Amino acid sequence: MIVSLTHLDTPAALIDVPRMQRNIQRMQQRMDNLGVRLRPHIKTSKCLPTVRAQIDAGAQGVTVSTLKEAEHCFAAGIRDIFYAVAMAPGKLPQALALLREGCQLSILTDSLAGAQAIVDFGQQHDTNFDVWVEIDCDGHRSGLKEDDKALVQIARLLTRGGSSLCGVMTHAGSSYELDNQPALQALAEQERRVCVSAAQRIREAGLVCPQVSIGSTPTALSAQNLDGVTEVRAGVYVFFDLVMHNVGVCRRDELALSVLTTIIGHQPDKGWIITDAGWMAMSRDRGTQRQHRDYGYGQVCTEHGDWLEDLRFGAANQEHGIITLQNPASLDIVVRFPVGSRLRILPNHACATGAQFPHYHACEATGEVHIWSRLHGW
Amino acid sequence: MIVSLTHLDTPAALIDVPRMQRNIQRMQQRMDNLGVRLRPHIKTSKCLPTVRAQIDAGAQGVTVSTLKEAEHCFAAGIRDIFYAVAMAPGKLPQALALLREGCQLSILTDSLAGAQAIVDFGQQHDTNFDVWVEIDCDGHRSGLKEDDKALVQIARLLTRGGSSLCGVMTHAGSSYELDNQPALQALAEQERRVCVSAAQRIREAGLVCPQVSIGSTPTALSAQNLDGVTEVRAGVYVFFDLVMHNVGVCRRDELALSVLTTIIGHQPDKGWIITDAGWMAMSRDRGTQRQHRDYGYGQVCTEHGDWLEDLRFGAANQEHGIITLQNPASLDIVVRFPVGSRLRILPNHACATGAQFPHYHACEATGEVHIWSRLHGW
Structure with missing residues (x-):
């Protein structure tokens, strides 16, 4: 549907599409240059034309913050979806329904209790879930410390219980509190190092840990190398905002x-x-x-x-x-x-x-x- | 549709219906005792079953914060609707469409420019709008001071221009900053006195000013008398919240x-x-x-x-x-x-x-x- 801006009722939320496209290109090129795949977090836009523009530019799969976003993307033909909030046991039936329809949904945990619930539910329903383990790289929210004993225990529990361990993931959310390139580069390196190190611990225990997923818009735009990382998740870069302008990662x-x-x-x-x-x-x-x-x-x-x-x-x-x-x-x-x-x-x-x-x-x-x-x- | 709370997906917004019903009864009885009509502000719930419960308890008409709310209420059979945000000239066609469908919509202004736009648009479309004039009783937002010269000028402009002057309205929004009964009672009296005085000024200029509409949840629950007031608007009392608990008007x-x-x-x-x-x-x-x-x-x-x-x-x-x-x-x-x-x-x-x-x-x-x-x- 095409409308006229002049006669638009207010308040209205406007997207400047050329700017959005440039933002998408900027992040995609950066990830291409760093040799990692970009899995954009769609929690910012929650809007299919924006997500399609990201995929058209080279993004592979999406990250979502709710299972409703996952259902919406899957209905639009996007199969590779990572629900990047620790799984509540009560939401497992909703995840199972998506898997049974053919969605390549992966889910997240950071606790033995959460992992046990996934394993038990999977066994009860003869289903293998693809599961990531969340790592805490900066103390700002969820996840296990890289040296937490539970890390290998969870990886083992999932693997023995019939789930597939996708890998480890982290989010350096504290990057929103920074405002200069040296600090951002240091945090980006910390995010990379901690998550790669967590994967290494799992591998040293004899378990398979294929992927290392990191990301936040400020660290993704500041990282100098991403050795050992397989994918980056970032969301707000698609539109940017005044918080990001203050952080110093957009004009x-x-x-x-x-x-x-x-x-x-x-x-x-x-x-x-x-x-x-x-x-x-x-x-x-x-x-x-x-x-x-x-x-x-x-x-x-x-x-x-x-x-x-x-x-x-x-x-x-x-x-x-x-x-x-x-x-x-x-x-x-x-x-x-x-x-x-x-x-x-x-x-x-x-x-x-x-x-x-x-x-x-x-x-x-x-x-x-x-x-x-x-x-x-x- | 009936669902089970035990299996409800989270996060979910729950309404405790017996509490909501008691809150509705409490406010309605208070307004009945004070001898004024209650025109609830539906911007809190934006939900028809809640609005119907208010009307069933004795409310007469509704107050809305957007024309979408007005359209929604009118489609559900509610005719007497007051859109209590100063009218943007660009929204007049939407208001006109409601009037032509039989909605008894009244609108608001607090400026000569706004009143002129309403009069001009009404004359161009052969329509008489029902218009309120907004009074500022506590300096917190919009409205004319009771002694502003423009008050009578706007009333005269509207009346001569073919609009019907419904009356004057005010909202003591600064009541949210108070936390004790003496201060709330004083502000409620100020809200009443200023708005009645504004109506009096218009009447003394030889113009008709039938109604005096005031209201905020804290002042509505604190007023000791409402002499000269014809209706009260209040919204958040239907659910209450922690801000209102801190103000001291709910348990x-x-x-x-x-x-x-x-x-x-x-x-x-x-x-x-x-x-x-x-x-x-x-x-x-x-x-x-x-x-x-x-x-x-x-x-x-x-x-x-x-x-x-x-x-x-x-x-x-x-x-x-x-x-x-x-x-x-x-x-x-x-x-x-x-x-x-x-x-x-x-x-x-x-x-x-x-x-x-x-x-x-x-x-x-x-x-x-x-x-x-x-x-x-x-």
């Missing part, structure tokens, strides 16, 4: 997602512009709050995307954005930003802002705008 | 919305429990952060809803919740909270958490669980 002209909004009022005495993009449109994500530049609820731009440095999006209610002009005495705010005119907001966090919308409006270089639906919920 | 046993989640792992050394409810399920709303008790991403409870005071939901990634046991040395976290077992989380902000889900699971006193769909997007 302004690589920010591919924005929210179009209409000005609905003012409080001239306070220098306030009121818009129809509140937190329901932007999400409550304030990811830049603790970074070196706090963008409030997003960077305000003109309708055409030029940054308005004297505006700050400092507060949001459900369907109201409150944008403050830094020096309201300098001009007549009501004249410069009249009711009915429009602004464009760059989000802090593309994954969170995208999730607020049932569909994106994908803006092509030709001026055509297509509606791309996206997944919601579980 | 623990009135919190009707929760998120069911499954434990998927641990970091025993840190006392961490990892769950499948991250910020995608809870939302990024940290509304209790600046209140007297900060609940992190929500209050952790047992699967059956008992508060677990020694757990803190301090961090969230997209599909991972990180819950910390205050004194991890005191017991074996893996034994007490095994992988696959479930917890229930009370959200900071019901409007934001609900929006993350395509449907609620409505839990009746009988144990039956119904799926209630909710609106997403614009």
